Amino acid sequence: MTPVRPATPAHSGRRTVAVLVRDGVLPMELGLVHQLFGTARSAAGEPLYDVRTCAPRPGRIRTDADFPIYAEHGLATVAAADTVLVPASHETDESLRPGGLPEELAEALRTAAAPRGAVVPSGPEDTRGVAVPSGPEDTRGVAVPSGPEDTRGVAVPSGPEDTRRAEGAPGHRPTRDPRRIASICTGSFVLAAAGLLDGRRATTHWMSADLFARTFPSVTVDPGVLYVDEGRILTSAGEAAGIDLCLHMIRRDHGAAVAAEVARRTVVPPHREGGQAQYIQRPVESEGLTSTSASRAWALTRLAEPLTLAELAAHDAMSVRTYSRRFREETGLTPIQWLTQRRVDRARELLEQTDHTVDRIAAEAGFGTGASLRAHFQAGLGVPPGAYRSTFRGTGREGERVRT
Known part of the structure; x- marks a missing residue:
């Protein structure tokens, strides 16, 4: 087998996003990745991502609709990308089994999920595909809380050195290695078949969750959430949850303001938490019932x-x-959970866009005191307000850092 040699990114100033499509791909899932990442802009109006459609063999690809698409790029682009998105293909996903991918495709995915420069074994020795220690000090390089510390219901690295650092933010040194791989809907079967989800928490479409759990018993399946963030590896539920996942990744890269602008352009809600319910009993207002x-x-x-x-x-x-x-x-939330999340969102905006002190931001966001804001911010995002501001905005007024 000829090793997959990563391609050279065309735009060194942008993050490369590779969308891996296969026969039977859902056009909506492919399109939403291009729409969301493709419209993300810096304050100067420059594109922040270079989105490329890739396939195991470049060329004509069937969709689950009555039209094909053309994928110009191959697996070398997948192996080199900063972010890889795997949308669903209902033709093949649910028939996949552990180790069931063509080796060339599995190797490209393992390479894409590994830190740059890491040795990527081609065999089963490390089912996650990278030579790293197992356990909480994994490929993300940081300890990950798995309990109630993260109220969103997703596993997020703690501390200011986590994967939410923005590349190119004012006053901030970009992360050395922003690489990650994510799936939408039953694209999770592909990641699991490559061994990338072994020992990890993941989600998929709720209708496929039971089959997913039976087929890949080494994966901890959470069928009730919109998406799961495991650092370098992310998974989401069905089509619309892919929008939430993409906005989450944009927010993690460049902050809430950039993600909110992308959502505004796309006319979608700017933020639904990963732990929100996948399937809401009454998502559309029923005739004769009062809405909240x-x-x-x-x-x-x-x-x-x-x-x-x-x-x-x-x-x-x-x-x-x-x-x-x-x-x-x-x-899918209690009123107090929803209100707390909206207040955290407001605090994020103020941290990114103003020089206000933590106490003033706490008052304007409805937390009352700086101590309350710090506690909720740490619980919800895994970082204190000062670290968040440093990541996405740098210092406040000249010579002054936000007090934490």
Whole structure:
């Protein structure tokens, strides 16, 4: 077998995103990657990503619709990319078994998932495909909390040196190795067949979760979340969850403001947490039932105020019990979880876009005190406010760093 030699990126100032398509690919999943990463821009209006469509053999690729696509790039581009996205192919995904990929494809995926310069074994010695120690000090190089420390329900590295560092942010030295690989929907079967998910937590489309768990028993399957972030390896649920995953990766690279602008251009919600429910019992408002959307819109204009559950319920003319049940049916979250997430989002924006102190940001975001903001920020994002600001914005007023 001829080894896959990584291609040379064409734009050294951008991160390369390779979308690996196979016969039967879902056009929506391919398109959403191009749309989201392709519209991400720096403050100067420069593209932040170079998105390339790749295939095991470049050329004509069938889709699950009545039209084909053409993939110009091959596995060398996959092996060299900073980010690899694997969308679903319902023709083949669910028939995959451990070790069932062509070796050339498996090697390209293992190379893409490994740190640059790492020795990538071609055999089964290391099922994750990189010569690294196993356990919590894995390819991400940082300890990963697996318990309630991360309230989003996704595994995220802790501390300021994590994978959320932005490349090219003002006053920030880019990460040396931003490489990662991700799947959308049943693309997770491909990553698992390559051995990249062994010993890791992952998700897939809820309708395929049972088969996925039976086929790949070494993977810890979480069928109820939108996406799982395991550092270098990320997986998402069905098609729409791929949007959330892509926005999460853009946010991790370049901050909340860039991701929010991409979402605004695409007319999608800027942020749904990875731990949010995949399948919501009543996602569309039923005729004759009152929605909680009015109180949510009302709350977003009053985040600085000490809102209570009773006030939210009263705004929609419901009892607290009915409101709480209806809210979870519509969002997959409790009202307090949702409100806390929106306040963290607001704090992120203020940290990125202003020189305000932590105490002032805490007041404007509705946390009341700097201590409360620090606690919620650390629990939700795995980093303190000061480290987040340093990552995505650098220092505040000249000579002054945010107090943590």
